[in-house]
Amino acid sequence: IIFIKDCNTFNLPGPRPLPLIGNGLLLLTKSRGFLPLLHKLRKQYGNVFRAHLLHTVYIVLSHPKYIEAVMSRNDLITKGYSYYFLKPWLGDGLLTSTGHRWRTTRKFLTPAFHFKILQNFLPVFLKNEKILIKKLQNYTDGKAFDTFPIIALTALDNITESIMGVSFEAQNNSESKYVKAIESLTKILSLRMRNPFIGEDPIFNFLPYKKVQDEATEILHSHTRKVINLRREELKKSEININSLNENSDLGIKNKHAFLDLLLLSEVDGKQISDEHVMEEVNTFMFEGHDTTTSGICFALYCLSKHPEIQEKILEEQKSIIGDNLDRDPIFTEVQQMKYLETVIKESLRMYPSVPVIGRLVTKDTEIAGLKIKKKASILVNIFEMHRHPDVYDNPMEFRPERFDTDSASSAVNAFSWLAFSAGPRNCIGQKFAMMEMKVTIASIIKHFILLPENMQDIGLCAELILRSDTGVKLKLKPRDKMY
Numbered sequence: 001i002i003f004i005k006d007c008n009t010f011n012l013p014g015p016r017p018l019p020l021i022g023n024g025l026l027l028l029t030k031s032r033g034f035l036p037l038l039h040k041l042r043k044q045y046g047n048v049f050r051a052h053l054l055h056t057v058y059i060v061l062s063h064p065k066y067i068e069a070v071m072s073r074n075d076l077i078t079k080g081y082s083y084y085f086l087k088p089w090l091g092d093g094l095l096t097s098t099g100h101r102w103r104t105t106r107k108f109l110t111p112a113f114h115f116k117i118l119q120n121f122l123p124v125f126l127k128n129e130k131i132l133i134k135k136l137q138n139y140t141d142g143k144a145f146d147t148f149p150i151i152a153l154t155a156l157d158n159i160t161e162s163i164m165g166v167s168f169e170a171q172n173n174s175e176s177k178y179v180k181a182i183e184s185l186t187k188i189l190s191l192r193m194r195n196p197f198i199g200e201d202p203i204f205n206f207l208p209y210k211k212v213q214d215e216a217t218e219i220l221h222s223h224t225r226k227v228i229n230l231r232r233e234e235l236k237k238s239e240i241n242i243n244s245l246n247e248n249s250d251l252g253i254k255n256k257h258a259f260l261d262l263l264l265l266s267e268v269d270g271k272q273i274s275d276e277h278v279m280e281e282v283n284t285f286m287f288e289g290h291d292t293t294t295s296g297i298c299f300a301l302y303c304l305s306k307h308p309e310i311q312e313k314i315l316e317e318q319k320s321i322i323g324d325n326l327d328r329d330p331i332f333t334e335v336q337q338m339k340y341l342e343t344v345i346k347e348s349l350r351m352y353p354s355v356p357v358i359g360r361l362v363t364k365d366t367e368i369a370g371l372k373i374k375k376k377a378s379i380l381v382n383i384f385e386m387h388r389h390p391d392v393y394d395n396p397m398e399f400r401p402e403r404f405d406t407d408s409a410s411s412a413v414n415a416f417s418w419l420a421f422s423a424g425p426r427n428c429i430g431q432k433f434a435m436m437e438m439k440v441t442i443a444s445i446i447k448h449f450i451l452l453p454e455n456m457q458d459i460g461l462c463a464e465l466i467l468r469s470d471t472g473v474k475l476k477l478k479p480r481d482k483m484y
């Protein structure tokens with residue numbers, strides 16, 4: 001009766017809920033079935049539909065008309081129920097927190113991602129890209145291989161050495177417990193998000209998944225503790241203190257390891273930041289800062305492997321910026337000039353957004369684009385579906401970077417129809433960092449190799465917090481002739 005009342009209250013189309021379980025059975029899919037299921041439901045019920053998971057109503061949006069109305073609001077900043085599952089791992093870090101805690105932390109951390117600080121990370125990305133290129137030389141035997149585990153280590157080194165200011169050289173250790181723990185934990189967390197029964201703590205706590213989750217979380221937390229302790233030791237030995245953090249260098253650049261140093265040395269609301277808060281932010285940024293860019297780089301390489309002509313255009317752009325000696329490292333302003341490469345990355349993030357679905361919780365009765373939404377509803381913004389919606393992008397399955405060429409008359413991309421980095425107050429704080437890292441890494445790979453497609457038809461996309469593939473994001477490599 002409650003569900004029938006709910007259906008009427010929301011006055012939205014959607015599958016008919018069963019007593020108690022709602023649409024729980026319908027949504028019980030394997031990881032690779034989740035995005036196709038949301039696609040099927042969108043086709044059946046339209047750009048906004050509802051589904052019930054036990055006691056929670058989910059409102060799924062797939063069109064900019066509704067999505068813009070949610071993302072641009074300052075009072076819709078609380079994350080949806082699904083983020084609850086992230087708490088044992090990320091606590092109240094920037095991704096999962098809300099209210100005063102989120103506002104003060106966001107304001108305090110934003111300067112750490114200023115472009116003047118980002119310039120200092122270019123040498124880190126260039127150093128790690130060179131180690132990656134050496135490793136990739138071992139994959140030129142003509143066989144297809146999965147790029148994900150290799151790029152994940154590069155991205156992990158990039159985030160730890162830049163914003164954390166410490167080095168573990170994950171790329172030189174082929175087995176990274178950290179990367180493996182993230183993979184198994186995100187699998188369990190996404191299962192809990194999809195499966196309402198496993199989502200319930202009293203059931204989950206008795207399942208073997210709980211033990212796997214606890215073990216993986218401990219591996220991740222102990223790695224984070226190591227990062228923090230190492231940086232603490234280095235700070236003790238160095239001249240850096242709260243006063244030097246606030247001083248600008250000649251270039252107007254604050255301390256280059258601003259992120260972790262800020263957390264360790266500064267005060268918020270008149271108090272030193274607690275150890276627990278520091279842990280939560282470091283866990284959040286280690287995860288958000290490497291798994292997302294890994295997914296972004298791997299799917300971009302995958303798209304490029306199917307488009308030799310686009311690889312050539314990237315190479316042409318590199319020559320026009322760097323000159324004929326492509327072995328020379330780019331400087332910061334040159335990375336910013338790589339506009340064509342940027343359109344390639346945007347187009348690849350359109351088709352393969354690293355974060356395919358995001359959620360918000362409605363904390364008071366409200367109206368969104370003419371829809372009356374009741375308190376406690378959970379909104380799912382289906383970025384993946386919107387990015388492939390034929391009403392939003394013509395021929396959406398065609399890989400066409402020119403869509404994002406701002407000089408071209410045909411580029412008519414509305415600000416809210418490309419949401420790879422989300423938008424509004426809770427957009428991605430690391431987007432400039434990510435774009436620079438992806439440009440540096442992809443440009444270097446294209447300069448050294450020709451990417452060839454692997455013949456498999458089905459890439460088995462899985463929305464496991466981050467977009468992955470259960471078959472691996474595969475391609476083949478051929479060394480590029482040095483004549484360029």
Ligand code: HEM
Pocket residue numbers: 094095096106163284285288289290292293296349353354355358359419420421422425426427428429430431433434
């Ligand atoms: C291709 C790379 C990336 C993509 C596609 C991406 C995408 C996103 C998206 C869609 C959100 C919104 C999530 C939500 O509302 O649930 C987000 C938030 C966030 N991202 Fe990124 N991200 C990327 C890289 C990074 C990097 C490199 C960092 C850190 C250095 C980072 C740190 C964060 C944080 C901390 C948040 C939460 C921000 C807040 O709520 O205030 N991301 N990102």
